[in-house]
Ligand code: SF4
């Protein structure tokens with residue numbers, strides 16, 4: 001999946017994240033990885049659907065608009 005087909009990308013604020021794993025559990029694309037207890041988005045597969053952002057109980061995931069050319 002090319003990032004060009006995605007209008008928004010989820011960005012995890014690691015300072016706000018409570019490591020609950022809900023984003024990891026609910027992502028329909030399996031695009032959130034648990035790396036040594038920290039959660040990170042795999043942008044190669046993320047579709048930008050926003051499910052992770054909606055499910056995060058502390059609103060630690062913002063959906064940022066993709067910039068052209070990135
Ligand atoms: S935006 Fe959708 S596809 Fe991307 S990480 Fe979040 S839940 Fe997964």
Ligand code: SF4
Nearest residue numbers: 017018020021023056
């Ligand atoms: S749902 Fe939110 S608080 Fe929980 S692991 Fe994901 S980013 Fe962190």
